[in-house]
Amino acid sequence: MAGINRHAKTMIATLVSNKRVGQYHQLILDVGGAVNDFRPGNFVAVAVGGDRSSMVLRRAFAISRISDRGAYGGTMEIIVAPHGSGSRWFCAQPEGSEIDVIAPLGQPFGIPTHPVNALLVGGGYGSAPLFGLAEILKDRGCTVDMILGASTAGKIYAPLEGKRAVNTLRIYTEDGSMGTAGRVTDPITELLAANRVDVIYSCGPMGMLRAISALTANTDVVHQCAVEESMACGVGICMTCVLPVSDEAGVVTMKRSCIDGPVMDGALVQWDLVGQVLPVNE
Amino acid sequence: MSIDLSTTLGSAWFPAPVFTASGCASSGKELAQFFPLQEIGAVVTKSIMTKARHGRPTPRMAETPSGMLNSIGLQGPGIDAFLANDVPWLLEQKARVIVSIAGETVEEYSSLARKLRAVPGISAVEVNISCPNVENRGLVFACDPDAAHAVIDGVRRTLGGELPIIAKLSPDVTNIVEIAKIVVDAGADALALINTLLGMVINLDTMRPHLGGKTGGLSGPAIRPVAVRAIYQVHAAMPKVPILGMGGVASGRDALELILAGASGVSVGTASFGNPEAPIKVQRELAELLAVRGFNSLREAVGFAHRVETQ
Numbered sequence: 001m002a003g004i005n006r007h008a009k010t011m012i013a014t015l016v017s018n019k020r021v022g023q024y025h026q027l028i029l030d031v032g033g034a035v036n037d038f039r040p041g042n043f044v045a046v047a048v049g050g051d052r053s054s055m056v057l058r059r060a061f062a063i064s065r066i067s068d069r070g071a072y073g074g075t076m077e078i079i080v081a082p083h084g085s086g087s088r089w090f091c092a093q094p095e096g097s098e099i100d101v102i103a104p105l106g107q108p109f110g111i112p113t114h115p116v117n118a119l120l121v122g123g124g125y126g127s128a129p130l131f132g133l134a135e136i137l138k139d140r141g142c143t144v145d146m147i148l149g150a151s152t153a154g155k156i157y158a159p160l161e162g163k164r165a166v167n168t169l170r171i172y173t174e175d176g177s178m179g180t181a182g183r184v185t186d187p188i189t190e191l192l193a194a195n196r197v198d199v200i201y202s203c204g205p206m207g208m209l210r211a212i213s214a215l216t217a218n219t220d221v222v223h224q225c226a227v228e229e230s231m232a233c234g235v236g237i238c239m240t241c242v243l244p245v246s247d248e249a250g251v252v253t254m255k256r257s258c259i260d261g262p263v264m265d266g267a268l269v270q271w272d273l274v275g276q277v278l279p280v281n282e
Numbered sequence: 283m284s285i286d287l288s289t290t291l292g293s294a295w296f297p298a299p300v301f302t303a304s305g306c307a308s309s310g311k312e313l314a315q316f317f318p319l320q321e322i323g324a325v326v327t328k329s330i331m332t333k334a335r336h337g338r339p340t341p342r343m344a345e346t347p348s349g350m351l352n353s354i355g356l357q358g359p360g361i362d363a364f365l366a367n368d369v370p371w372l373l374e375q376k377a378r379v380i381v382s383i384a385g386e387t388v389e390e391y392s393s394l395a396r397k398l399r400a401v402p403g404i405s406a407v408e409v410n411i412s413c414p415n416v417e418n419r420g421l422v423f424a425c426d427p428d429a430a431h432a433v434i435d436g437v438r439r440t441l442g443g444e445l446p447i448i449a450k451l452s453p454d455v456t457n458i459v460e461i462a463k464i465v466v467d468a469g470a471d472a473l474a475l476i477n478t479l480l481g482m483v484i485n486l487d488t489m490r491p492h493l494g495g496k497t498g499g500l501s502g503p504a505i506r507p508v509a510v511r512a513i514y515q516v517h518a519a520m521p522k523v524p525i526l527g528m529g530g531v532a533s534g535r536d537a538l539e540l541i542l543a544g545a546s547g548v549s550v551g552t553a554s555f556g557n558p559e560a561p562i563k564v565q566r567e568l569a570e571l572l573a574v575r576g577f578n579s580l581r582e583a584v585g586f587a588h589r590v591e592t593q
Binding site: 230233278 | 316338555
């Protein structure tokens with residue numbers, strides 16, 4: 001396990017852009033040449049509240065896209081929903097602010113070596129890191145279909161420029177306010193039945209990831225999901241962000257979503273045991 | 283001018299006075315990306331038990347004002363896997379290692395100590411008798427004078443005189459000086475002060491306790507004054523017993539406060555969650571603050587808040 005997070009650096013990054021996009025904020029940070037080590041699925045841990053903050057823990061955000069060109073050399077984009085005290089502080093920072101970040105962290109999405117049929121499924125702002133992933137998959141010759149879902153239209157994150165990287169994009173809202181009324185699992189069932197999918201990449205609420213894993217069980221479809229558990233440190237030392245994961249031999253242990261994830265094999269995550277006490281090893 | 287930052291805990295000598303806190307550095311590998319582990323005093327490992335343990339259910343943490351609650355429940359690989367994998371790796375990095383142990387019975391502590399006796403290269407053993415995240419609160423040996431004595435006595439007899447024993451105590455007692463005296467009498471060479479305080483957060487959405495384990499250990503700057511008080515009281519009662527101080531240390535200024543109260547070394551815990559470079563940062567800042575105050579060595583500053591006015 002030596003070499004955990006071997007590209008991670010602590011950095012002071014300048015906030016070069018802060019725009020509201022629907023219910024979310026698109027934040028772009030200058031991280032210079034470090035950006036070359038960032039991969040889709042990596043995340044960033046952001047210190048919030050300033051030097052005298054009573055918020056002692058960093059906030060973890062998926063890195064949605066990167067750019068190694070332009071005036072700043074290297075930038076990363078983060079999509080943030082301002083719903084807690086830390087994320088509200090982050091979204092309230094003016095352009096030009098100096099932000100204390102650690103990146104890149106965690107296991108990224110695995111990229112296939114041969115062109116495959118990839119289905120990308122995003123729930124809420126969980127769609128954000130899928131657009132960067134889509135560009136890379138497209139460059140590798142993959143077919144990229146995307147399905148996004150949320151409870152309502154305002155919680156769908158689908159930037160115009162991101163849509164260019166996908167072959168098809170379908171949107172589902174539970175209240176029918178955008179796209180088709182329903183859940184993302186409805187079309188996935190049809191696509192699987194039609195043998196149109198080799199790999200599913202997913203990011204969003206745990207309930208959605210669990211539901212997709214149930215659909216891909218007993219199929220040959222690989223399900224790479226980016227899990228979300230509340231984290232204190234993001235670097236593997238606090239042991240709070242664990243979830244039960246089986247190894248290839250079927251032995252279940254509590255894995256850290258920060259360093260063993262956030263991208264995990266959905267078939268190995270023991271969804272029924274999340275939040276439970278595991279039986280004692282003998 | 284360079285200051286002598288070396289310190290001792292019992293017979294163990296350390297070139298530097300800042301340590302990780304047990305349970306806040308995992309096994310050390312995770313922090314090695316952020317600073318060379320050999321530059322701090324020692325890595326204090328997570329508290330290890332006989333068998334592999336899954337720990338408590340999630341959610342395991344809640345941020346609180348200037349602190350956090352954790353409810354891990356001593357998740358770990360068990361002593362045999364730990365000694366086979368984690369300790370050799372730390373020693374390869376030239377890090378000094380303090381192994382923290384935790385047991386469910388007096389006998390488990392002794393049998394863990396027996397396994398450590400045969401391991402070369404360990405600097406000291408931290409006997410964690412105060413972890414709050416256990417199902418049975420009776421397991422908190424540090425809250426019961428007889429149980430605290432029995433554990434330390436058993437470990438001392440098993441280890442013989444070789445490895446220094448650091449007893450980690452709980453602040454959740456009426457009289458910490460009484461417990462401190464009892465464990466020193468039982469053979470502890472040094473004391474680790476303080477473990478987390480037992481706390482709870484209620485989730486207003488579910489209107490139930492937020493943590494899967496319901497209660498958790500409170501740590502971070504919120505508890506620093508409690509640590510300073512406990513260290514001050516114990517140092518006043520037993521000035522010759524070295525103390526490894528911990529509790530909300532996030533800067534050199536915080537570390538110096540604990541040292542002036544009587545700590546010979548300082549562990550950085552929760553601050554590492556917010557900044558994995560915190561241990562080395564605290565150590566650098568501490569060296570500067572000691573120099574500014576005219577100290578030639580760390581040792582001169584230990585317990586300096588207790589000095590008698592001479593005029």
